[in-house]
Amino acid sequence: FIPEEYWEMYFEFIKNKQNIKAELVSYNDKKIQLKNKDDVKGVLNNLLSSYVVTSSIKKPREKAPKPPFITATLQQEASSKYNYSAKKTLAIAQKLYEGIELKNERVGLITYMRTDSTRISQDFINEAKNFISEQYGKAYLREHNITKKSELNVQDAHEAIRPVSLNYHPQNIKDDLSSEEYKIYSLIYNRALASLMKNALFEDEELVIKNGAFQFVAKGTVVLFDGYLKVYDDMDKKESPLPKFDFPEEITNGKINTEQKFTKPPLRYSEARIIKKMEELGIGRPSTYASIIETLKLRNYVKQQE
Secondary structure, eight states: OOOOEEEEEEEEEEETTEEEEEEEEEETTEEOOBOSHHHHHHHHHHOOSOEEEEEEEEEEEEEOOOOOBOHHHHHHHHHHHHOOOHHHHHHHHHHHHHOEEOSSOEEOOBOOSOOOOOOOOHHHHHHHHHHHHHHTOGGGBOSSOOOOOOOTTOOOSSOOBOBSOTTSOTTTTGGGSOHHHHHHHHHHHHHHHHTTBOOEEEEEEEEEEEETTEEEEEEEEEEEEOGGGGTOOOOSSOOOOOOOOOSSEEEOSOEEEEEEEEOOOOOOOOHHHHHHHHHHHTOSOTTTHHHHHHHHHHTTSSOOOO
16 A cells, blocks of 8 residues: 545634634635645645635434344444453353343343344333333434334244343442443443434534635534434534524635545454454354464454554
């Protein structure tokens, strides 16, 4: 892989005590690419002193919850969030399935953890609907649970990984669980519940700032309805709204910043990405993902980087 140089240019300013970062995107309505320092100098030499906010474009957007966990997706999520190996995640889930000593009873907290089906039982759906209506209101309740389209190699022998009962809320039994058990159980509990909740609703905004023939764009988002995010926040980054502007509005307190960057090679495989790839290719079963990865390591087919 040969890295290629490129540059990004931003117009940064403050409005209502909020820092706004607008990226240079076009010149004469054509996409602009800054490949080197000479390109950057060419733009800087042609920029005017006047920056004007001319308009904004607002678009609605929905984000649906993901289906309840199957073995592969639980291992992927635990790897991404907590850097747990596939083997470790399965071992923790096994304990939760076999039973945990609570204050007055021993309880198996989750359903069978080796599964490739996103199906959940009607009894749990009914319990979850009552729980959601009581805890969050009927506005948060979706008509049908989120499921993944059936694949040819899905056996569907067991339902998705879910809590046995919503009465065992993670927070209420936290003292009876180890830190690792609490993290995995919380993921399973909240994701199963979220799959029966409404989509999150957003309004994305692109703010257009012009400097002569150059156009900069700042982006912001307003959360209109949090929906399933109330219980399972899987957003990559926090959404921030933009302040209001009067169009056209001149900005006088801004400055230009530039960043030199280089293209990067495709990401190396993490355990989560290996499992996802195996699932896509139909390699292995939910019960064998962890052991396959251990074999890859044992035979030195892969080299683990720190």
